[in-house]
Amino acid sequence: MIMNKFKYQMVIQWSEEDNCFLVGFPDFPGQQWRTHGTTYEEAVTQGIEVLESLVMAYEISGEPLPKPSIVCTVV
Template identity: 75%
Template sequence: MNQLKYQMVIQWSEDDDCFLVGFPDFPGQRWRTHGDTYESAVANGIEALESLIIAYEAAGDPLPQPTVFNAA
């Protein structure tokens, strides 16, 4: 899916005892999903991002611009 150019933040949470996954480019999406391992957090994050994009498109809402970093 070419639209997966969005930041995915994965951070360990001591309180939740898991990795939390968020999408800073999407308003109100501080933490969207989680995983017990880093690998499962990545897989769950990809699935959540795909679902988020589908929901935006179904609602007719424009997707936010992804934050792009240019490496030297």
């Protein structure tokens, strides 16, 4: 599965205006929101599918994948 190979942030945010959860990938340039879901679970599922499609599109085009952001937490 692609999630084991690449570690990209997936941002999921509720939108009152759209009445759904919006999904974005900050590490990938372009539009802020890439997909959505009416439930949080649906948004996650849609997000995984979009991430797989993004990676495939980069690989097909020969374009290098963006570096994943690293979040450091202090305990």
